Amino acid sequence: MDKFKQQYPIIVDDIVRWGDMDAFGHVNNTVYFRYFEQARIGYFEQIEAMAYMQEYGIGPILAATNCRFKAPLKSPDTIQIGATVSEFAAHKLIMKYAVWSNTLQRVVAEGEGVIVFVDYQAHKKMPVPADIVDKIKVLQPDLFTA
Template identity: 35%
Template sequence: MSKDERHFPVSIEIPVAWGEMDALNHVNNVVYFRYFETVRIEYLRRIGMLDVLSTQGVGPVLAETSARYRRPVTFPDTLTAQARVSQLDEHGFTMEYRIVSQAQQTVTTEGSARVVMVDFGSGRKAPLGEELKQRLLQLEG
């Protein structure tokens, strides 16, 4: 399956702000991690993960994240940030991200993150839990 055919169940639009550009007149590399965070939080909100955090004291922590920059983005533009979960395991999951430029009509950036569940009371890894796994699978379709 080509990258453009993969299913990303969560998709949001993010306008590029003038202040996100750097001295080379394109969106600074660090900003993409904020875009990833924005779509990741929306994904977690949709599966009720934030409710679990507030009621059980267990929540997601980034263990690893990366980005691959394919094309520069400049102001003005509106980006479509997309997220999906590509792998589940006992203590977390792997997310994939894709940023699509509306001005360029193509993928400009791809990324991934390893998310681990943590019990904030003990500071240790926690199981993902069957209910959250089911919510993830349902959202992924």
């Protein structure tokens, strides 16, 4: 868990609900994308991306995503969902996620998302706003040192 906390600057606590499970008795694969979304929104709130979007009409949108399942997750359980930006480019962010099971004491799923910024009125992709980049630099200074 210590390594998990070091890898992910944003960690969201959640529970595994009985309704998250499918007929096979484990969390349905689609639910992991909701878990990732919770962490992604937590990250966006930390860097004030949602406030920026409300003020300027330019905000993040998920362009692509994937998940690698490592162990079956079941209810009841408590989980931590981590999010970090692993790569930065002028027009996109690559965000990595992981789900930690307190019952199993291990990572049960890992995922990745490609985030682009969009001008929601013009319906076109935009560079990641400088204000947002500055906030990511504060949250993850090592991302920009190489």
